[in-house]
Amino acid sequence: MLTAEVALIGGGIVGSSIAYHLTAAGCRNVLVIERESSPGKGSTGKSMGGVRAQFSTPVNIQMSLYAIPFYASFEERLGYPCDYRPQGYLFCATTDKHMAYLRANYQKQVAMGLKNVQLVAGDEIRGRFPQLRGDDIVGGSFCSTDGFVDPYSAMTGFMLWAADHGATLLRNAAVASISQRGGGFEITTTREVVSARVVVNCAGPWAAEIARMVGITLPVEPLRRMLVPTEPFDQFPHTAPMIVDMSNGFHFRPESRGFLLAWNDPEETPGYKTDFDPAFIEKILMRAADRVPVFENLEINPKKAWAGFYEMTPDHHPILGESPEALGFFFANGFSGHGVMHAPATGRILSDLILTGHTDLIDASLLNFSRFAEGRMIHETAVL
Ligand SMILES: Cc1cc2nc3c(=O)[nH]c(=O)nc-3n(C[C@H](O)[C@H](O)[C@H](O)COP(=O)(O)OP(=O)(O)OC[C@H]3O[C@@H](n4cnc5c(N)ncnc54)[C@H](O)[C@@H]3O)c2cc1C
Secondary structure: OEEEEEEEEOOOHHHHHHHHHHHHOOOOOEEEEOOOOOOOOOOHHHOOOEEOOOOOOHHHHHHHHHHHHHHHOHHHHHOOOOOOEOOOEEEEEOOHHHHHHHHHHHHHHHHOOOOOEEEEEHHHHHHHOOOOOOOOOOEEEEEOOOEEOOHHHHHHHHHHHHHHOOOEEEOOOOEEEEEEEOOEEEEEEOOOEEEEEEEEEOOHHHHHHHHHOOOOOOOOEEEEEEEEEOOOOOOOOOOOOEEEEOOOOOEEEEEOOEEEEEOOOOOOOEOOOOOOOOHHHHHHHHHHHHHOHHHHHOOOOHHHOEEEEEEEOOOOOOEEEEOOOOOOEEEEEOOOOOOOOOHHHHHHHHHHHHHHOOOOOOOHHHHOOHHHHOOOOOOOOOOO
């Protein structure tokens, strides 16, 4: 039997960040349990890697205010790269209602200490990106410290640093059951039985299955998201930010010598669907060419497109902290499309809560599991 002070179930970017933060805070004997032969095969390896502080709820803004400087100094702190590219996020509003929404968000973001965010006029956007169809763009909001990271590199950096400082990664070990034993937990995996004082659920889209093992119904559902990379394309600048067309949610960013195209298909339904639907290409290209007419010339190789999961909660906010029903069992789940950008803050928050019972990074009660039963859901509308 293996013993651990803290066992983290799932070695994606969230489990890896928690392993890093716990280890950096002095916790010895952290064990990450991962069912795959190598981490990153869950949502983390499928992500678009966008990081932004342009949110509408204070708690999401606070988590990003920790994450973005963290990613900016990742290599300095950890000695591994995360490929942070501060190219910004540009939200383009096409209605006065959307512009009023961006203005209200901007005021909140600035009040909370976000620098480098600015409202921009339609003419500025048209001037900077004449390739955009700009006739209906009334304005927008841009933050230059938003941008992208390489999620796989960040996850690897967190895990390698933690392993260099005493944490252990147990691969090929699928958790099959968890039982509560004498103030701790016994975790049966396909490789080893693990005894741990504290368990953290970091199982991404599979979080509800892990919670069920301790008798908890966790409101986290997998929702398929598809991304379409293009072949090399030089008719749009590669220094561009993530550009979001608020009229329909289509967004894109430079990736390698081409672009990465994303759109939230409202017809998608929850479930473990991992196949990429070729019909999605036509749907997204229609929106791409509508906003960026030169995108009519894009070349797509459908074999390079992929699908992964968002881990959705009813209020699009993560569930963080200790279970009120199974003490010692913690959640780090339900990032609803923001798990990469919120992994650094999640690591810090979980490490604080496990080691001291308190965190000063956010008001942790806002994101606890009890909010659903107590009717305290928080709504984030800036979900892409
Ligand atoms: C197409 C797409 C685009 C995205 N774009 C962005 C973006 O731009 N910005 C952003 O911040 N986020 C984005 N996300 C979301 C982000 O990728 C996720 O929120 C994040 O990766 C979640 O990390 P995780 O570690 O919680 O989950 P995962 O990476 O899924 O890791 C969970 C791990 O748990 C393991 N596991 C599961 N069950 C068991 C078990 N029984 N036993 C042992 N191990 C188990 C899995 O093998 C997996 O490795 C995107 C997601 C997708 C799919």
